[in-house]
Every structure is written in C-alpha cells, then in structure tokens.
Amino acid sequence: MKSFLLKIAVFSLLQGLVAAGLLWSYDPSKETNFLAATSAKHWRLAHKAPPRLIITGGSNVPFGLQSDLIEKAVGRTVVNMGLAAGLGLDFMLAEIQPSLRSGDMVLISLEYDQFSGGYDPDVIQQVLVFRPSNVRFLRAKHLRKVILDRGLILAGAMVRRAVISFNPFGAFQDRDRPTAAHGYNTWGDLRAHYGKPPMLSAEAPDRLVPPGREWPSPSAIKTLTRFASHCHDYGVQVAFSFPPQQLARLNNDRRAVDQIASALQSIPHLIVLDSPDEQSYLAELFYDTGYHLNEQGAALRTRRLIEDLVRTPKVPSENDGGNP
Amino acid sequence: MSFNSVIFIIFLPVVFALYYVHGGRRWQNIVLVIASYIFYGWWDYRFCALLLASSLLDYTIGRCLGGAGSVGRRRFLLGLSLAGNLGVLGFFKYYGFFADSVAIGFSALGWEVSTTTLNIVLPVGISFYTFQTLSYTIDIYRGELEARQDLLDYLTFVAFFPQLVAGPIERAKHLLPQFAQSRRFSHADAVDGCRLMLWGFAKKMVLADNLGRLVDEVFAHATAASGAELVVATVCFGFQIYGDFSGYSDIATGTARLFGVQLQRNFNFPYFSRNLTEFWRRWHISLSTWFRDYVYRPLGGSRCDAVITARNIMITFLLSGLWHGAAWHFVAWGGAHGCCLLLSRWFAGRNPASNPDPRLSSGRQEPTMRTLASMALTFLVVSLAWVLFRAGSLDEALGIYFTMTRDIGRWDFYRDLVVLLSHNAELLTVLVAFVGIEWHGRSQLNPLRFDRWPRLARWAAYTVGFWMILGWGTQRTADFIYFQF
Numbered sequence: 001m002k003s004f005l006l007k008i009a010v011f012s013l014l015q016g017l018v019a020a021g022l023l024w025s026y027d028p029s030k031e032t033n034f035l036a037a038t039s040a041k042h043w044r045l046a047h048k049a050p051p052r053l054i055i056t057g058g059s060n061v062p063f064g065l066q067s068d069l070i071e072k073a074v075g076r077t078v079v080n081m082g083l084a085a086g087l088g089l090d091f092m093l094a095e096i097q098p099s100l101r102s103g104d105m106v107l108i109s110l111e112y113d114q115f116s117g118g119y120d121p122d123v124i125q126q127v128l129v130f131r132p133s134n135v136r137f138l139r140a141k142h143l144r145k146v147i148l149d150r151g152l153i154l155a156g157a158m159v160r161r162a163v164i165s166f167n168p169f170g171a172f173q174d175r176d177r178p179t180a181a182h183g184y185n186t187w188g189d190l191r192a193h194y195g196k197p198p199m200l201s202a203e204a205p206d207r208l209v210p211p212g213r214e215w216p217s218p219s220a221i222k223t224l225t226r227f228a229s230h231c232h233d234y235g236v237q238v239a240f241s242f243p244p245q246q247l248a249r250l251n252n253d254r255r256a257v258d259q260i261a262s263a264l265q266s267i268p269h270l271i272v273l274d275s276p277d278e279q280s281y282l283a284e285l286f287y288d289t290g291y292h293l294n295e296q297g298a299a300l301r302t303r304r305l306i307e308d309l310v311r312t313p314k315v316p317s318e319n320d321g322g323n324p
Numbered sequence: 325m326s327f328n329s330v331i332f333i334i335f336l337p338v339v340f341a342l343y344y345v346h347g348g349r350r351w352q353n354i355v356l357v358i359a360s361y362i363f364y365g366w367w368d369y370r371f372c373a374l375l376l377a378s379s380l381l382d383y384t385i386g387r388c389l390g391g392a393g394s395v396g397r398r399r400f401l402l403g404l405s406l407a408g409n410l411g412v413l414g415f416f417k418y419y420g421f422f423a424d425s426v427a428i429g430f431s432a433l434g435w436e437v438s439t440t441t442l443n444i445v446l447p448v449g450i451s452f453y454t455f456q457t458l459s460y461t462i463d464i465y466r467g468e469l470e471a472r473q474d475l476l477d478y479l480t481f482v483a484f485f486p487q488l489v490a491g492p493i494e495r496a497k498h499l500l501p502q503f504a505q506s507r508r509f510s511h512a513d514a515v516d517g518c519r520l521m522l523w524g525f526a527k528k529m530v531l532a533d534n535l536g537r538l539v540d541e542v543f544a545h546a547t548a549a550s551g552a553e554l555v556v557a558t559v560c561f562g563f564q565i566y567g568d569f570s571g572y573s574d575i576a577t578g579t580a581r582l583f584g585v586q587l588q589r590n591f592n593f594p595y596f597s598r599n600l601t602e603f604w605r606r607w608h609i610s611l612s613t614w615f616r617d618y619v620y621r622p623l624g625g626s627r628c629d630a631v632i633t634a635r636n637i638m639i640t641f642l643l644s645g646l647w648h649g650a651a652w653h654f655v656a657w658g659g660a661h662g663c664c665l666l667l668s669r670w671f672a673g674r675n676p677a678s679n680p681d682p683r684l685s686s687g688r689q690e691p692t693m694r695t696l697a698s699m700a701l702t703f704l705v706v707s708l709a710w711v712l713f714r715a716g717s718l719d720e721a722l723g724i725y726f727t728m729t730r731d732i733g734r735w736d737f738y739r740d741l742v743v744l745l746s747h748n749a750e751l752l753t754v755l756v757a758f759v760g761i762e763w764h765g766r767s768q769l770n771p772l773r774f775d776r777w778p779r780l781a782r783w784a785a786y787t788v789g790f791w792m793i794l795g796w797g798t799q800r801t802a803d804f805i806y807f808q809f
Contacts, residue, residue, distance in 0.1 A: 001344065001509045008518075011783065015790055144331075151330030156798025163795060 019159075026162035028130050032182055034190075035123070036130040037062075038083060041188045042095075045079050050101040052077045053309075055188075056092045057109035058085025060243040064293035066302040067187030073306040076105065080188030085111040085291075087127065088119025089220055093227050094137040102235035107273075107309075108224070109241045111291055112208040112253070115216030115260050117223065121145040125154045129161055194295040199288040208245070208253040208290075215256035216263050225267045232269035239271040239312065240264055242279040244293050244301055246286070250276055273308040325366035326803060327575045328529060335363065340582055349506040353480040356503075356583070360483035364448070371447045374412070379482040381408045382457040383475055389464045390471030398465055405461040413454045416446055421650030448807050449489030451647055455614055457482055460496040462618055469497055477503045486579040490572045490806040492590040492610035499585070507584030517581030519772040522789055524574030528804065529797025531758050532567030534751055535560040537800055543714055546724055551731020552740035554711075554724050556748075561714050562707045563755060566595065568805045569608070574770075593766050595706075595759075598681070598698040599672065600665045603706060611647070615640050638662040648713070653721055657712035664705050754796075 028039060045054065053076040055061055061082020071078040081096055089110060096106065124146050128134055138146060146154070183192025209215050228238040242261070250257050257276045264272050285297030293301055325332050339359040343352055365372045385405045389398060414422075460481075463469035472478045480503045487494060542549050542557035549557070573590035580587045594606035604612050616625075623636040638659065645658020681695075691699070708725075715721035731737045745752055765771025772789070774782045 001511070004509075004511050004514050007515070011786070014783070014787065018787070018791065148331040148334075149326070149329045152328060152794070152798050153800075155330075156794050156796075159791070159795040160799075 022159060022162040026158070026165050028161075030165065031130050031161070033126070033130065034183075035084060035126045037184045037188065037190075038127050038131045038134060040184065041079070041081050041083070042131065042134075044186070044188060045081060045096065045099045048077045048079055051075075051103040051105070052079055052101075053105050053107060054079045054081060054096050054100070055107045055109070056081040056096055057243065058082065058087075058111040058114060058291065059289075060085075060111060060291040060293075061109050062184065062188060062190040063193065063287065063291070064244050064298045064301050065189055065305070066298055067189050068185070069302050070306055070309070071187070074309050078187050082109070082188070083127070084123050085114050086120030086123030088124070088142075089114055089117060089223050090139045090141065091119060091124060091137055093223065094139060095134070097227070097230075100231065100234065100236050105237040105239065106231060107239045107241060109243050111243050112215075112245075112257060112260060113210065115209070115220045115263075116213075117217040117219035121150055122153075125150065125157065128154055129157045132158070189298075193287045193292070194298075196287065196294075198284070198286065198294060208249055209256045214259070216260045221263050221267065224264070224270065228267055228269040237271065237312075238269060239273050239309075241273045241305060241308070242276045243291050244279050244281050244286075244297065245276065245290060246283050247277070247280040249290055250280055271312055273312065274304070278304065325363045326807075327572065327579075328525065331366065335359070336579065336582075343583055344509055347506055347508070349504070350476065352507060352583075353476045353503055356480050356485070357476065357483055360480075360485035360488060363485040364483065364488055367448050374447055374450070375453065375483060375488075376479075378409065378412060378454065378457055379479055381405070382461050382482075383472070383478045385461050386464050386471040386478075387473070389461060402461060402465045405458065409454045409458050413450060416450055418646075418650045425652075452491050452493055453482055453488060455493050455611075455647075456496075459493075459614065459618065460500075463496055469500075472496075472500060472504075474504070484580070484585070486576040486583075486585075487587055490569070490576070490804055491608075492573055492576065492588050493614055494587060494610065498588060502585050510581075510584060513581040513584065513586075516770060516773070517578040519786075520574045520578030520581070520770045522578075522786060522793075523770055523772045524571040524576075524578060525793050526571070526789055526797070527567040527574065527758070528571030529793050531754060532564045532571060532805075533797060533800050534754065535564040535567070538748060538751065539564055539714070543716075546715065546720055549724075549727070550737070550740055551728045551734075552737050552744055554728050555732075556741065556744050558707055558711055558714070558724075558728075560751075560755075562595075562703070562710050563758075565710065565713075565805055566591075567758070572804045572806060589769065593762055595703055596699055596763070596766060597702050598695060599702055600661065600668050600705065603702055604661075604665070611644065615644050619643060634666050637666055641665070651717070653712050653715055653718045656718055656721070657709055660709045660712055664709070 028036065053070065053074060055065065055067070055078065059082065062080060065080060065082075067078035067080045081092070083092075087095075092108075100106065119142065121142070124138070124142060128146075183190050185191050224240075231238045261272075261276055264270065279301070281293065281297055281300065285293055285300065287294040287297075325335060339355060342359075343355045346352075361372050361375070364375060382405055385401050385408075389401045460469070460478075464471050472481075477500060481494070481496060481500045482488075484494075484499070484503075539557050539561045542553045543561075546554065570591035577587045577590070588610055590608060590610050592606040592609065594603050597603035597606055620636055620640040623639060624632055625636060626633045628636070641658040641662030642655055643658070645655045645661075648654045648657070681689075711724050712718075712721045715724060761771050765773070772786070774785060777785070
C-alpha cells in the first residue's frame with residue numbers, strides 16, 4: 001500500500017508541477033474574449049474611491065450605456081460591471097458586494113429571464129478561466145454545477161488557454177471581434193459595436209421569458225431583497241432600471257413583465273427608476289439581440305437614465321466608511 | 325455521480341481511505357454500500373429508494389427460494405421476482421413506448437384510443453441493476469447458487485458503485501463470493517487498475533466526446549446532411565459509442581480493482597472481430613452472456629433445428645435491442661444484428677469461427693489479407709447497423725440509408741469525403757492513434773501495460789495521456805451514452 005500511495009503522490013506531484021508551469025505561463029490579460037473584460041472591470045472597482053455608481057446586470061449594461069456621460073451628470077465615478085446575463089443574479093451581486101463602500105450607489109439592470117434566479121454554468125466557468133480569483137464569488141448553489149460536476153471542463157479550458165498562449169502568432173484570436181475585450185472603454189462600456197451594421201434577426205420576436213412558470217421566481221426576489229436591505233444598512237443605495245426592449249416583445253410577455261415590475265416595487269430599499277415601457281425602444285436602436293442597443297440607442301437610454309438618477313434623492317449615509 | 329466529474333475525483337480517494345482503514349469484511353461492505361448509495365443518489369436521491377426496494381425484493385425472494393421445496397412454490401417465487409423486476413423496468417422505461425405504440429396501432433386501424441402518457445423520469449442504470457438482481461434469483465431457482473443470508477453482502481453486490489449504472493452486469497456467482505470475504509490490497513491490481521482507468525478516461529473523453537461533437541452535429545440535421553457527412557458520422561459514432569461504453573467499463577473495472585474486486589471483462593477489442601458471432605463475443609460481453617444464459621439457451625439455443633435456432637436468435641436480438649431503449653429503432657437495430665448473424669451463419673456453416681483467434685489476439689501472428697477483409701466487412705455491417713441505433717427514429721434511419729446509397733455513386737460524395745476528413749484531421753489522427761494503440765495492445769486487457777518500457781518512459785506516456793485527457797478531452801463533457809439505458 002505504501003509503495004502504491006507513494007507512486008500516486010509522486011505522479012500527482014509531477015502533474016502538479018506541469019500544471020504550475022502552464023498556469024505560470026498563462027497571462028489572462030492578453031485575452032480578447034468578451035468575458036475577459038471581467039479583469040479590467042474588477043480592477044476599476046477596486047481602485048476607484050466612493051462615492052461611486054456601480055452598474056451591474058447582463059450584457060444589456062455594457063452594450064447600452066455611456067458611463068462617461070452618466071459620471072459627468074451625476075457626479076459619481078461610474079464603474080460598469082455588467083458583463084453577461086448567464087452569470088446570474090447571485091454571482092453578479094456577489095461580485096460587487098465585498099467592494100461596496102458607504103456612499104456608493106448600485107444600479108442593477110437585469111434581463112427579464114434572469115428573474116428565474118438561474119444561471120448558466122458555462123458562462124461562469126468562462127469568466128473563471130479569465131479571472132480565476134472570481135471563484136470567491138461562487139455561492140453554494142453554484143458549487144455543484146460549476147465545480148463538482150463540471151469542474152473538469154473549467155480545468156481543461158484553463159489548460160487549453162495556457163497552451164494557446166505559447167503560440168506567439170495566433171494567441172487569443174477570438175472570433176467575436178466586434179465584442180472582444182479590447183472593445184470596452186475605461187468605464188467598462190462596450191463601444192466596439194458602435195457604427196457597425198445591425199445584426200438583429202428579422203424573425204418574429206422571441207419570448208422574453210420561457211413559458212410555463214411563474215415570474216419572477218421567489219428566490220430572485222429574495223436575493224434582491226436581502227441585497228438591498230444589506231446595502232441600506234451600510235449606507236449604499238440600490239436602484240433598479242429595466243433593460244432595454246422592444247415594445248412588441250414586452251407585449252408578448254406582458255403578464256410576466258408586469259409581475260416582475262410589481263414584485264420589484266415591493267422590495268424595501270430598492271429604488272425602481274423606471275418601468276418596462278419606459279425602457280422600450282424602437283427596433284432600429286438595437287444592434288443584435290433584443291437587449292443590445294446600438295450607439296444611438298445607448299445614447300437615448302443614457303439620457304433617460306441620467307434624468308431618473310438626477311431625480312433620485314441621495315440617501316444620507318448611516319454608517320459612513322462601513323463595508324457591507 | 326459521473327466518473328468524469330470533480331466530485332468523483334474527491335469521492336474516490338475518500339472511499340478508498342475509509343475502505344482500507346479497517347480491513348474487516350463487514351466494515352468494507354458498509355463503506356461500499358454507503359458510498360454506492362451516495363454515488364447513485366448524487367443524480368437524484370429518490371433513485372436510492374428504488375435501488376433499495378429492488379435489492380430487498382430479490383434478497384427476500386432469494387431467501388424464500390432457498391427454503392422452498394415444492395416446484396410450484398419455487399415457480400411462483402421466480403414469477404414474483406420476474407414480475408417485480410420487469411414490472412419496475414417496464415413502468416419506468418417502457419410505459420410511454422407501449423402506450424404510444426398501442427395508440428398508433430389502433431389509430432392505423434381507424435380507432436382513436438386515449439392513452440395517458442406519464443412524464444416518468446428514467447432512473448439511471450435501472451436496466452443494469454435490474455438484470456443483475458434478476459440473474460441472482462434465476463440462478464437460485466436453477467439451483468446454481470445458494471441464497472445469500474447476509475443482507476449487507478447482497479446490498480453491496482447490487483449497489484457496488486463502479487458498475488452500478490452502466491455495468492458490467494455482474495453475475496452473483498462471480499461477484500457475491502468476493503463480498504463474502506475481506507479484500508486485501510493488491511499493489512499489482514491497484515497499479516493495473518489505475519492504468520485501466522487512465523485508458524478508460526482517454527477513450528471516453530479524448531476519443532468519444534470529441535467524436536461526439538461531429539456525430540451530434542450531423543445527426544441533429546440528418547435529413548439535410550449529405551451522404552458523405554452521414555458516412556463519416558456513422559463511422560465516427562461506431563467509435564464514439566465504443567470509446568464511451570468500453571471507456572466506462574474500463575474505469576469501472578479499474579476502480580473496482582482499487583478495492584480488490586475483480587469485475588468481468590466487458591469488451592475485448594470488438595472491432596477486430598472477423599464475423600458477427602465473434603463481435604458479439606467481444607462487445608458488451610456481460611449483456612451478451614446474460615441474454616445467452618437467460619433467454620437464448622432456455623429457448624433451446626442452437627441445439628434445435630435450423631428454424632427454431634433462427635427464431636431463438638431473432639428473439640434474443642430483438643429483446644436485446646429493446647433492452648437498449650424504448651423505441652422501435654432500437655428493436656430494429658437488434659433485429660438487423662439478428663438477421664445479419666443468421667446470414668453469416670448460413671454462409672459460414674452452422675458454427676462459424678466465433679471465438680477470437682488466439683494467435684491473432686496474442687499478437688503472435690499478423691492477420692492475413694483475408695482476415696483483414698473479414699474484419700473490415702464485419703466493421704462495415706456493424707457500422708451500418710449503428711445508424712438504426714443512433715437515429716432519432718426508424719423513419720430517420722431509413723432516410724439516412726437512402727441518402728448514403730443515393731450519394732455513394734456520385735462524384736461529389738468522394739470530394740465531400742476528402743473535404744470532411746481534411747477538416748477533421750485532428751480527430752482522424754486521434755482515431756488512427758487509438759486504433760493503433762488498441763491493435764498493439766490487443767494481447768492484454770489493458771493496452772497501457774507497457775511493462776517492458778523503462779519507468780521513465782512509462783511515466784512520460786501516462787503524463788502525456790493525463791494532459792491529453794485534461795486539455796483535449798474536456799472541450800465537451802458529456803454523460804456516458806449508456807446512462808440513458
């Protein structure tokens with residue numbers, strides 16, 4: 001038995017050394033994938049002082065806002081943390097919560113299907129590949145799908161990225177160029193799609209939420225309630241703005257949309273800045289999916305948002321300097 | 325819990341440590357039973373109740389059978405076991421299939437029949453452990469096995485986690501005696517087990533999962549695919565299902581060896597078979613022998629006249645097809661194998677060479693051109709039959725055969741074939757390397773036994789294998805195909 005265990009230990013140690021070598025050679029900052037922007041966003045979040053406006057949500061947030069204009073108008077440093085809806089509400093909030101300081105304001109803009117409380121383990125895994133330290137934002141509900149059942153995919157993806165990084169010519173040439181990581185500006189807004197021809201499908205609008213269940217899920221509302229209450233205790237304001245959408249698609253799922261809006265209104269300490277209809281836009285203002293605005297759309301949404309934010313009274317801090 | 329998951333990598337050393345911390349049989353069996361139920365319950369804890377119920381049913385019937393004297397009572401008890409096991413299997417696996425088939429049948433006659441199709445979740449591995457427990461009671465009924473008195477031994481036999489969800493389908497005669505005594509750690513077995521696991525993971529993750537991407541892509545749009553795409557996807561599926569299933573068996577066998585348990589061999593390089601009879605002695609051996617012992621031979625086997633023998637073969641293969649899945653295309657797959665087997669027996673005489681040639685298998689003799697041609701022909705027939713297995717329905721399978729035969733005479737077919745193969749050169753390389761390794765190692769259970777190599781070279785090979793699995797085998801982690809059966 002001893003001899004066997006020794007062999008296993010030596011073999012594991014050897015593989016560990018190879019792994020360490022691979023990871024040492026891997027530089028995630030060279031990544032150009034859309035989700036690789038997580039590193040820059042976290043850097044900005046860590047290095048900007050309060051009072052900040054921290055915006056989070058799905059991809060509607062990086063695609064559809066002009067944070068520089070918001071920053072000038074509201075007098076807060078804007079950090080656009082929005083990345084992809086697949087990360088799910090729990091992960092998005094966990095990402096920002098440790099960095100919040102009294103005097104900050106959090107603006108959440110979730111895509112409608114995110115009110116299921118679900119997430120896409122593949123998206124979380126991709127983000128972890130580009131920034132492994134994000135693993136600390138995983139919640140218990142993520143552990144099984146992201147790590148325990150499918151963790152080998154994650155490990156394999158890291159190995160592959162590390163191997164690719166050895167190639168000095170073809171490294172990190174991702175296909176999604178218009179939405180690649182270098183397309184973000186300093187604030188975390190995606191600008192690479194500005195001026196590009198629209199890629200919106202001419203087909204009939206899809207459903208905003210999968211049918212056959214009640215919206216929103218109690219777990220999503222519970223998560224938001226807990227977060228808003230927690231932030232309130234530490235002098236952080238939390239606001240919600242509906243994601244941009246076409247009116248026809250909103251009408252397709254009117255019942256679910258209204259239920260979501262109504263549930264949000266009932267959350268204490270959550271400022272709901274607008275309504276789903278106030279965030280409806282003409283089809284020509286979208287770039288590709290039903291949530292991604294083009295330059296004109298982003299400008300219009302930004303103007304609307306600034307008006308709403310300026311109207312919002314600043315809540316005096318009850319616990320200055322505290323950290324939720 | 326799947327073998328190709330992080331939780332299994334954590335689970336296995338913990339169970340291994342607990343298992344050997346105390347050497348007693350009882351302790352080892354308790355550890356195995358608890359570990360096996362955790363392993364199985366990881367999918368859905370409710371499945372554990374079904375597993376326990378199935379185990380208790382056959383344990384109780386087995387004990388009653390052991391004490392029953394009269395033939396009538398013994399028959400009644402056997403019937404109870406068959407009804408219980410096949411009833412559970414029928415309910416979970418075949419209810420929807422039969423209900424729909426009856427409705428379609430009546431509809432064809434002009435009668436509309438209302439059927440209630442329940443949305444039943446199929447418990448993972450139910451076909452495997454049901455057959456395993458069935459063999460226990462049948463063997464006791466036949467007087468070939470004594471009923472086990474110790475419930476713990478029996479629960480361990482049914483639930484033993486390495487082979488619980490996708491076999492090998494073990495016989496009580498082989499596995500139960502191993503649980504009736506304490507297992508001692510064997511260095512040679514453990515090392516060999518690790519090699520077998522490594523090879524199993526490579527087959528599953530490097531070969532099967534990567535081939536699966538191409539196969540799924542083509543079969544998802546089978547009606548629109550070209551003949552060349554369908555041919556390539558069909559051949560790839562043959563290797564995918566082999567890599568997937570035999571990979572599982574290798575991991576299961578290797579894991580069992582870590583615990584001092586020997587499982588029966590489930591695959592013996594089936595694609596090197598020279599005819600279909602030999603193929604079925606090398607492919608999914610534990611199921612083939614199960615059907616041989618509990619269906620084919622009781623029907624009379626080949627000791628009857630030609631017509632009855634043909635009937636027995638067809639019944640066995642049709643049932644084998646149905647065992648794989650509750651759909652007509654699986655039944656047709658079994659039927660196709662049965663028909664081809666009958667044809668090959670007819671051509672080759674009553675008893676074609678059905679066992680692997682020992683000289684070929686041991687590597688002492690290289691194959692002649694005639695042998696190679698036989699192997700190629702067998703592979704072709706098996707591959708064509710895989711279409712019935714992989715297609716979504718019988719209609720789709722027929723459509724695929726039509727497209728293949730229509731396109732094979734066209735020039736475009738060969739141009740597309742070259743383009744497809746060049747686009748998938750990486751996959752092709754892995755496939756050729758894989759066949760080469762299996763051919764080279766065909767004389768042993770595990771092709772990764774490089775005993776004559778220096779240790780450094782062996783470890784380098786294992787290291788390359790490990791990183792191939794992790795780097796190239798994780799682009800898509802799919803469940804094992806046979807979990808659905």
